[in-house]
Amino acid sequence: MLIDWFTVGAQALNFLILVWLLRRFLYRPVLSAIDARETRIAAELADADAKRTEAQRDRDELQHKLSELDRQRASLLERATGEAKAEGQRILEQARKAAQDASTRSEEALRREAQNLSQALRRRTQQEVFAIAKKTLVDLASVDLEERMVRVFTQRLGEMDETAKRRLAAALETASEPALVRSAFDLTEQQRADIEKALGETLSAEIELSFVTKPEVVTGIELAAGGQKLAWSVADYLSSLEKGVDELLTGTPANQGAGPEPKDEPASR
Template sequence: MLIDWFTVGAQALNFLILVWLMKRFLYQPILHAIDEREKRIAKELADADAKRDQAQKEHDEFQHRNEEFDRQRAALLDKATDEVNAERKRLLDKARQAADALSAKRRDSLTREQQDLHEKMTRRTQEEVFAIARKALTDLAGTGLEERMSEVFTQRLRELNGESKAGLAEALKSASDPAIVRSAFDLPSEERATIQNAINETFSADVHLRFETAPDLVSGIELHANGRKVAWSIKDYLVSLEKGIAELLNEERRPEDKSTPASHGTLLE
């Protein structure tokens, strides 16, 4: 007999016990764990959704703020650019003005320096010319020249006329001291006599004379009497020449001061 009924009953019982045990120890815990996990996942998904919504909201808000910020920044940038441009223009103008002023000043100073140099050169040239002339004449001065000078002087005395002659005559008469005759070299007695005679003849009086030597005359003879003077000397020529050149320079400078820098340049050329 293949079927043993006791075994059948025992196995049925065994199976039912196994069903209960498996329910108790396998299916319930496993299903419970799965349910728990599903709940948990659902909760996490819901949380994630909520977080995503929140994130989206924040993202939108942030984007909005960003756009606002960009707008403000652009506006500020525009304003700042305008201000900077204005400031740049102002500073450039100022710098240009300053540069112009400096340039004008420099040009002026240059012109002045050139003028000074020109004047110095002129003066130096003049002094050199005079020094050369003086030296040449001093070297040439000698007895023959003294004689010639005496002649010229006497001739000039004789040629005196009018007011100067009357003034000098008056001075000679009223003078208490003797009149002074100054010469660059010591005059020989003949020359002295000639000059004495010429003075006496010219003023028709016996004039007391005193002869002095004055090397600064370079070459020449002077008659001093009570503040008046009759003279012929190279120094006088030179002085009058100097005076003439100085006047010329002064005349030249006056129109230069009034002229423009361009005309300065032209003059300097």
């Protein structure tokens, strides 16, 4: 008989014991070790995952900050560039203005200098011209001229308008001293009488006159009484001419000052 039933039972028992033994010493420890390792690996993976997520977040944050910084830097740079440009423009403008001012000033100074120079030149010329004219007239003054002057003076007296006459009359009346007639040369008796006569006709009154000779009158006669003055003199013409020339030289329009009616007369003697 190949089967020994006692052995069968013993072997079955042995096998069951072995099952228990291996379960106790092999499967359980090995499986629990594997489980523990898997748990640990899972935990480590989860941890790594969390760390990676955190790192990703940090990286994103840093990236964001970096881009923000870049943006800020760019805007700052842009602003600074703009400011620098504006400042440069302003400085340039200022310099241009200063240069323009300086140029204007120097131009002005130059112009003024030129003007002054030309003015001085004109004045000098004018003075010379008048000095010459005066000297000529003084040189030319003579008795004949005196006579003619007296005639012109008396004619003037006669041609005086009513208001002038009245004013002169009032002046003569109020004057405490006799009216004074000044001339460059001594007047003859005849001439004196002519003047007195003409004055009397003009004012319709007897006027007392005193005669003085004064070389400053140049060539002419002057009647002064109580602050009123009636004169005919080449000096008057000269000063009138001088005034006109002055006006002409300084550039002011001298349309009416240039031509008093007796202009030609002294020049033509």
